[in-house]
Amino acid sequence: MDNQNISDLIEEYIKEILVEKDKIEIKRAEIASQFSCVPSQINYVIKTRFTVAQGYNVESKRGGGGYIRIKKITLNHHGDILTELENVVGNKLTQHDATAILQQLYNYDIINKREGALLHSLMSSEILQADFREKEDMIRANMIKIIIERLRYEEKE
Structure with a gap:
């Protein structure tokens, strides 16, 4: 895994999906299972690597039907x-x-x-x-x- 940590891999995975779509919904538990990590690792990646300053808007809903919605955004000129x-x-x-x-x-x-x-x-x-x-x-x-x-x-x- 050419010197990448789990956070880098999760970020890369999500960004690959966002190349195809401007908005995605993911489930914390599903991604955590896919990468064999705890759901809080997914939270960390989302919180630190998908911010408004980096061109993303994140909405989340916790609970059984919970999701994380990530949208690409464009910063305005103001x-x-x-x-x-x-x-x-x-x-x-x-x-x-x-x-x-x-x-x-x-x-x-x-x-x-x-x-x-x-x-x-x-x-x-x-x-x-x-x-x-x-x-x-x-x-x-x-x-x-x-x-x-x-x-x-x-x-x-």
């Missing part, structure tokens, strides 16, 4: 702006600051007016209704981070 906005977020974000970030996303044509309005609605204190302001600000920061991460790529059709 990467620098999104990185700057993400750096501003931190662990907490007030409603006012969230609105400012959404406004910047709109100003740079990353989101349209309707998307901005919908996202603004979701950032409101009325929707989040956390017990403490600090918890609400943490939830809002996490939401904005997830939105920015999703805006980094465009899925291939």
Whole structure:
């Protein structure tokens, strides 16, 4: 096996499948059985070698009917702006600051007016209704981070 470790072999196998298809669904247990390894080894390979930065979006569902769905993606051209906005977020974000970030996303044509309005609605204190302001600000920061991460790529059709 010309000096490759099991992680390299699993990665290579998955990437070979992705050459033929832009989206695949695999079962952790089946791949682990095929490579005579534990399912956590599959998790490790997916987590470290199939990231957004490497051009992949990964969704997973655990349990008996669980799967790992891997899609090829293309990073968009707004990467620098999104990185700057993400750096501003931190662990907490007030409603006012969230609105400012959404406004910047709109100003740079990353989101349209309707998307901005919908996202603004979701950032409101009325929707989040956390017990403490600090918890609400943490939830809002996490939401904005997830939105920015999703805006980094465009899925291939």
